[in-house]
Amino acid sequence: MDYTQQIEEILDKIYDLPNSDAKVALLEEAIRIADSQSDIEQAFWLRKDLIDAATFSGNKLKALIHFTWCVTQVDKYAEVEKYNFTEEDILWEYKWVLDNVAAYPTISKQKIYELLEDMKRRYTKNGYNLRPYYKLYCNISMEMGEKEKAIHYYELMQKEKPDFNSDCKACDKNFEVDYYIFLKEYEKAISTAKPILDGKMKCAEIPHFTYSYLLFPLHTLGKHEEAMEIQQKGYRLISQSKEFVLALSRHIFFLSLVDVKKSLTIFKKHFLWGYETLQISNKFFYYLSSLVMLKKLSQENTKTITMQFPEIFSLYNENGKYEVATLINWFEQEVQTLAQAFDERNETEYYKKTIQEYLQYV
Numbered sequence: 001m002d003y004t005q006q007i008e009e010i011l012d013k014i015y016d017l018p019n020s021d022a023k024v025a026l027l028e029e030a031i032r033i034a035d036s037q038s039d040i041e042q043a044f045w046l047r048k049d050l051i052d053a054a055t056f057s058g059n060k061l062k063a064l065i066h067f068t069w070c071v072t073q074v075d076k077y078a079e080v081e082k083y084n085f086t087e088e089d090i091l092w093e094y095k096w097v098l099d100n101v102a103a104y105p106t107i108s109k110q111k112i113y114e115l116l117e118d119m120k121r122r123y124t125k126n127g128y129n130l131r132p133y134y135k136l137y138c139n140i141s142m143e144m145g146e147k148e149k150a151i152h153y154y155e156l157m158q159k160e161k162p163d164f165n166s167d168c169k170a171c172d173k174n175f176e177v178d179y180y181i182f183l184k185e186y187e188k189a190i191s192t193a194k195p196i197l198d199g200k201m202k203c204a205e206i207p208h209f210t211y212s213y214l215l216f217p218l219h220t221l222g223k224h225e226e227a228m229e230i231q232q233k234g235y236r237l238i239s240q241s242k243e244f245v246l247a248l249s250r251h252i253f254f255l256s257l258v259d260v261k262k263s264l265t266i267f268k269k270h271f272l273w274g275y276e277t278l279q280i281s282n283k284f285f286y287y288l289s290s291l292v293m294l295k296k297l298s299q300e301n302t303k304t305i306t307m308q309f310p311e312i313f314s315l316y317n318e319n320g321k322y323e324v325a326t327l328i329n330w331f332e333q334e335v336q337t338l339a340q341a342f343d344e345r346n347e348t349e350y351y352k353k354t355i356q357e358y359l360q361y362v
Contacts, residue, residue, distance in 0.1 A: 003037050006030075007046070019057040019243075027053060031066075044073055044085050051093050056204065058242035060100045061278040067097045088126050091165055094119045098136045102143040103281040105341040112140060123165065131160035132167070135175060142182045143281065145350020154179055170201040174210050186217035197230075208237040212247035215254035227254065235266070242273040245282045249274070253289035257361055260296040267293055268307050275313065284338040284351065288358050291331040295362040298324050 010030040017023040027050040034043035047066040054063040070090050077083045098119060101112055120133045134157035141149035162172070173196055180189035195201045196210045211234030218227035235251055238244035248270050255263035267290050274286030297305070304323055309316050315330055339351035 003033050003039075004042075006033050007042065019053045019055075021057060021059070023053045024050060024057060024059050024062060040073055040077065041083050041085065044070055044083075044089075048089070048093065051096065055096045055100075056243055058245065058273070058277065058279070060096075060103070063093075064097050064101065067093055087122055091122060091126065091128065094122070095132050095136065095165070095167070099139065100279065102140045103279045105280060105338075105345045107345075109144075109345055109347065116140070128165045129160045129163050131157055131162060132165055134160065135167070135172075138179065139175070142179070144346040145348045145353070146346075147183070150179070150182065168203050170196065170203040170206040173201050174206045174213075177210055177213055181213055181217060186221055189217055190214060190221075190223075205243075208234065208244060209247055211237070212244075212250040215250055219254060219257060224258070228258070231255070239269075242270075242277070245270070245273050245277050245279070245286055249282070249285040249289040252286070252293055253358065256289065256293040256296045260293060260300065263293045264297065264305065271307075272310055275310065280338060281342070284335060284342070287331050287338070288335045288355060291328065291335060292358050292362055294324055294328045294331060295359070298328060299362070 007030045010026050010033075014023050014026050017026075027046060031043055031046045031050065034046055047070050050066050051063045051070070054060065054066070067090070070093070073083075074085065074087050074090055078086050098115055101107055101115060116133065116137055119136070120130060123130060123133060134153045138150050138153035138157060141147075141153060162169075166172070167175070173192065177189050177193045177196070180186075180192055193210055193214060196207045197214075211230040215227055215231055215234075218224075218230070231251060231254060234247070238247045238251075248266065252263050252267055255266065271290075274283060274290070277283050277286070302324055304321055305327075306320050307322060308320055309322070315322065315326065335355055339355055342351040343349055
């Protein structure tokens with residue numbers, strides 16, 4: 001069978017598949033076939049499909065790796081007539097990759113800024129405005145805890161009108177909500193979210209993330225019924241995809257404050273996603289929220305829990321019974337180690353302070 005037929009058979013299999021590990025694995029198989037035949041153009045478009053599937057199935061590190069390959073090929077061959085791809089074909093995916101690059105503490109701050117400037121250069125060269133660049137710079141600044149930079153780039157973003165490469169209205173509105181929560185302007189965040197909460201703005205990831213953002217602000221402002229309502233709505237939206245590990249961590253933290261037994265249930269159901277995710281910032285927040293939940297259980301004199309941890313978990317035992325105190329110690333060590341790695345890379349104390357902020361509610 002000709003290799004192109006092999007690839008077509010794989011593409012037929014994934015046609016109706018949602019973004020998932022299975023879809024990513026099939027696309028990886030197709031890419032291996034194209035690479036083995038040195039079919040650069042086929043490999044390029046297959047990787048574009050994989051970047052999409054990986055980004056929206058919780059496999060963002062794979063998206064980053066394959067995007068890097070695509071950039072290299074664009075720089076080598078975009079001007080070669082026989083190849084039917086151009087620099088414009090990587091601009092949309094550049095946003096997805098940079099949106100997640102700060103999640104890996106092994107990627108240096110210098111490298112992150114180099115990627116931002118490379119994106120800026122390519123967008124300018126191809127005639128697009130810099131709204132996505134400013135938005136990503138703001139987001140990365142928030143992830144690093146650099147408040148003044150975040151404010152600066154948010155203001156620059158707001159001066160640019162959306163164009164072809166800008167995010168959808170729902171995603172932009174959700175970003176505004178996240179920004180105001182970062183500034184701890186909770187009333188402003190809630191009012192900004194109104195079009196999303198009213199169902200007037202939505203997309204593949206919204207209101208999924210928005211609901212999770214608003215749980216703690218609503219709780220802090222004493223709007224408990226609203227918080228519980230969107231917790232139930234939000235959890236139904238995110239419970240089937242490991243793409244939403246970060247959102248799940250917010251549900252665990254919020255429920256630790258109002259219904260620790262329910263928080264434990266969600267923790268048990270989704271622990272493997274938090275444990276296996278390669279998006280390290282998501283792992284940090286999942287572990288930190290879990291730590292709060294375990295400390296709350298300890299305060300209620302819960303000494304042990306029964307749970308089926310995976311065998312690869314360092315504390316695994318066959319009987320499935322675990323001392324809460326032992327788990328607290330494990331999660332404390334993990335969040336401290338991760339916080340140190342991020343703070344050293346970011347040259348801030350943002351993650352250290354985040355631990356302190358979470359634990360003040362215990």
